[in-house]
Amino acid sequence: MIIETINLTKKYDKLVALDNLQLRLEEGECFGYIGPNGAGKTTTIRILATLLRPTWGEARVCGNVVGYESRKIRPLIGYVPDFFGAYEDMVVQEYLEFFAAAYNITGKKRDQIVGDVLELTDLTYKRDALVDSLSRGMKQRLSIARVLLHDPKVLLLDEPASGLDPRARIEIRELLKELHRMGKTIIISSHILPELADLCSSIGIIERGKLLFQGSVTEAVRRARVGTVVHVETPDDSEKARQVLANLNAVESVSLRNGAVIVNLREEVNDFSFIARSLLDNNLRIREIKQEEVNLETAFMRLTKGIVQ
Ligand SMILES: Nc1ncnc2c1ncn2[C@@H]1O[C@H](COP(=O)(O)OP(=O)(O)O)[C@@H](O)[C@H]1O
Numbered sequence: 001m002i003i004e005t006i007n008l009t010k011k012y013d014k015l016v017a018l019d020n021l022q023l024r025l026e027e028g029e030c031f032g033y034i035g036p037n038g039a040g041k042t043t044t045i046r047i048l049a050t051l052l053r054p055t056w057g058e059a060r061v062c063g064n065v066v067g068y069e070s071r072k073i074r075p076l077i078g079y080v081p082d083f084f085g086a087y088e089d090m091v092v093q094e095y096l097e098f099f100a101a102a103y104n105i106t107g108k109k110r111d112q113i114v115g116d117v118l119e120l121t122d123l124t125y126k127r128d129a130l131v132d133s134l135s136r137g138m139k140q141r142l143s144i145a146r147v148l149l150h151d152p153k154v155l156l157l158d159e160p161a162s163g164l165d166p167r168a169r170i171e172i173r174e175l176l177k178e179l180h181r182m183g184k185t186i187i188i189s190s191h192i193l194p195e196l197a198d199l200c201s202s203i204g205i206i207e208r209g210k211l212l213f214q215g216s217v218t219e220a221v222r223r224a225r226v227g228t229v230v231h232v233e234t235p236d237d238s239e240k241a242r243q244v245l246a247n248l249n250a251v252e253s254v255s256l257r258n259g260a261v262i263v264n265l266r267e268e269v270n271d272f273s274f275i276a277r278s279l280l281d282n283n284l285r286i287r288e289i290k291q292e293e294v295n296l297e298t299a300f301m302r303l304t305k306g307i308v309q
Pocket residue numbers: 012015017035036037038039040041042043044
């Protein structure tokens with residue numbers, strides 16, 4: 001277990017920001033930490049980064065306890081906060097050399113390592129550019145480059161893609177995939193699920209300081225039932241339509257909502273032309289038939305609801 005929290009609790013005065021959190025991460029996992037604003041993501045990450053102490057409970061990184069063995073933890077982690085610090089009057093290469101020096105990386109070794117992380121984060125062509133002149137996406141990659149200098153085992157990334165344009169998001173995602181392939185353990189937080197779905201090996205969902213789910217992405221999606229949903233309206237008897245459709249093999253469940261028949265198809269079914277055929281065969285006319293937009297965002301909402309109840 002590379003990261004483990006035991007009843008991790010953090011209070012800010014009376015506000016319970018983290019409530020008995022039990023997180024467990026194996027080495028090499030890419031863990032997506034998902035929750036709405038104010039859920040407690042930053043608080044968790046800052047505790048793991050040894051910048052905050054728990055009010056109660058324990059957080060361990062590679063077996064070391066935050067607050068007691070923080071000095072052993074710091075070389076093992078790379079923390080990228082959700083804002084960019086102020087060293088912006090330097091050029092990119094100097095910026096990285098400055099942080100390398102802070103980790104006692106000097107001389108030839110430093111030149112080698114700075115060159116390597118620039119290459120990895122695709123910033124070699126910007127080595128002489130002022131940090132200030134970089135785009136937001138490049139600054140974000142530079143922040144990641146900075147925490148790679150001391151080759152940490154664990155990367156803690158707090159909403160690294162927020163505020164980036166779609167292209168910069170994809171670049172960050174590709175970089176994180178590469179780091180995952182290199183064997184790093186990664187925690188990445190986001191308030192948007194779709195961003196993480198194809199990147200992470202496991203996810204956790206947090207809401208108001210409580211962990212609602214921890215498991216694989218497949219399991220999360222399965223629980224969220226992201227099968228196709230079709231809305232059907234008939235000028236004839238909706239209840240009869242409901243019964244007809246409920247008996248079909250490809251249909252998972254059917255309900256009525258505001259006079260419309262809502263058909264949840266089984267997960268592997270995409271083609272819903274059989275619905276029209278079956279209704280017409282039963283002398284039910286069709287006023288409208290359309291697919292409901294189900295994106296991962298909605299799935300995430302369903303998932304959190306499904307687990308709370
Ligand atoms: N320094 C602080 N003092 C008081 N309350 C805080 C502080 N930091 C965070 N909070 C509160 O703790 C809760 C969790 O915040 P945070 O961990 O930043 O959530 P997230 O990163 O998921 O948006 C929120 O209700 C927030 O307002």
